[in-house]
Amino acid sequence: MSRVALYVAQDFKIPIRGIDLGTLLSLSTWEPDSPEGLLERFRIQILNIPTFQNTWEFSLEEKEDIRVILRAWICAYAIQSEAFQKKLQEVTYVTVDTTWISKAERLCLAQLLRQSDVVRYSEEIEILAEFNKIKTTKDGYIAIKNARYKTQTRRGENCIVVIADKDGNKLNTGQVRTMAGRTSFVSLTTGAWSISKMSTVTVVGREDHTNAERARDQFVLHVLQGVVQLISSPFI
Numbered sequence: 001m002s003r004v005a006l007y008v009a010q011d012f013k014i015p016i017r018g019i020d021l022g023t024l025l026s027l028s029t030w031e032p033d034s035p036e037g038l039l040e041r042f043r044i045q046i047l048n049i050p051t052f053q054n055t056w057e058f059s060l061e062e063k064e065d066i067r068v069i070l071r072a073w074i075c076a077y078a079i080q081s082e083a084f085q086k087k088l089q090e091v092t093y094v095t096v097d098t099t100w101i102s103k104a105e106r107l108c109l110a111q112l113l114r115q116s117d118v119v120r121y122s123e124e125i126e127i128l129a130e131f132n133k134i135k136t137t138k139d140g141y142i143a144i145k146n147a148r149y150k151t152q153t154r155r156g157e158n159c160i161v162v163i164a165d166k167d168g169n170k171l172n173t174g175q176v177r178t179m180a181g182r183t184s185f186v187s188l189t190t191g192a193w194s195i196s197k198m199s200t201v202t203v204v205g206r207e208d209h210t211n212a213e214r215a216r217d218q219f220v221l222h223v224l225q226g227v228v229q230l231i232s233s234p235f236i
Contacts, residue, residue, distance in 0.1 A: 001018075001020045001021050001022050001056065001071075001096075002020050002096050002217075002220055002221045002224050002225075003113055003217075003220070004071070005017075005018060005096050005098055005224060006098065006106065006109055006110055006113065006220070006224065007110060007113075009098040009106060010106055010107060010110040015097070015098050015099045016096070016097075016098045017095055017096065017097045017098070017099070018095060018096055019093065019095055019096065020032075020096050020221060020225075021033075021038060021074065021075065021078055022038070022056060023221065024084075024087060024093060025038070025041050025083065025087060029218050029221055029222070030214055030218055031214075032056075032217075034056070034157065035052040035054075035055040035056060035070070035074060036052055038074065038078070039052065039074065041083060042077065042078050042081040042083050042084060043081065043082075043083070052070055052074070054067070054158060054206075055067050055070045055071055055074065056071075094225040094226075094227065095225065096221070096224045096225055097224065097225070097226065098224060100223065100224060100225070100226040101223060101224070101230060105223075105230045105231075108230070109220060109223065109230070112216075113220065116213070116216070120206070123206065125204065125205060125206055126202060126203070126204050127151055127202065127203045128151065128200065128201075128202050129144070129146065129151050129152060129153045129201040129202065129203055130146065130147040130148050130151045131144050131145055131146050131147055131153070131201060132145045132146075132147050133145040134195065134198055134201070135195065136195060137185065139185075140187070141177065141185040141186060141187055142163075142172075142174065142185070142186040142187075142188065142195075143183055143184070143185055143186075144183065144184045144185075144186060144201060145182055145183050146182045146183070146184060147182075149182075152182070152184065153176055153184040153186065153201055153203055154176065154184070154203060154207045155175075155176040155177075155178070155179055155184070155207065155208065156176070156205055156206060156207040156208045157208055158205045158206060159175065159176065159203055159204065159205040159206070159207055160173055160174075160175065160203070160204045160205055161173065161174045161175060161176060161186050161201060161202070161203055161204075162201070162202045162203075162204060163191070163198050163200070163201055163202075164198075164199060164200045164202070165197045165198065165199050165200075166197075166199040166200075168200070170191075171191050171197060171198060172188050172190060172191030172198075173188070173189050173190045173191065174186040174187050174188040174189050174190075175187060175189065219233065
């Protein structure tokens with residue numbers, strides 16, 4: 001959410017001050033709450049939770065303002081929640097304020113984040129995985145031994161693994177729950193086991209942020225909160 005403050009301040013040339021909802025109730029700024037997790041913390045009952053996946057993301061190809069609307073909706077309901085009001089009574093939360101940094105620093109950070117957005121959203125969101133072996137485990141997972149790192153069956157909160165037969169007919173869908181070396185362990189969400197028919201594995205969706213991306217987002221948040229200074233960063 002600190003990215004929103006930075007982009008608005010830079011594009012409209014106005015100071016922005018507010019609260020970063022993603023980290024307001026989380027235990028660490030390293031692991032901010034997802035939109036779905038935040039709704040659960042605020043005890044907001046939503047029937048179609050998957051609709052809110054990736055609400056924090058900034059797609060460069062969006063034709064509609066659906067994510068902007070969903071972010072505004074979450075904010076409106078969060079303000080009315082008991083958990084939010086209770087947090088405001090504490091002195092531990094830190095506000096985001098774009099006036100902590102200079103005009104030049106604001107421009108630098110905005111350009112940095114927008115360039116990273118270009119890189120992230122230029123990546124393929126559907127990858128045909130290459131694997132050497134596939135089998136079931138006694139724990140109920142499907143173990144896929146990946147052939148290459150670049151096309152591995154990767155783990156991601158919003159990644160879905162689609163398993164099909166040689167004719168392209170979908171047999172199963174699932175998610176990678178854990179990884180060990182080159183092996184991905186998938187739990188099925190639909191379909192039943194049929195190892196003999198499994199021919200192709202496709203990963204749909206973007207993988208979770210890397211540690212480098214997490215460090216970048218945390219750093220930007222802390223700069224806008226006045227916790228650290230941009231010029232004193234080891235990245236400079």
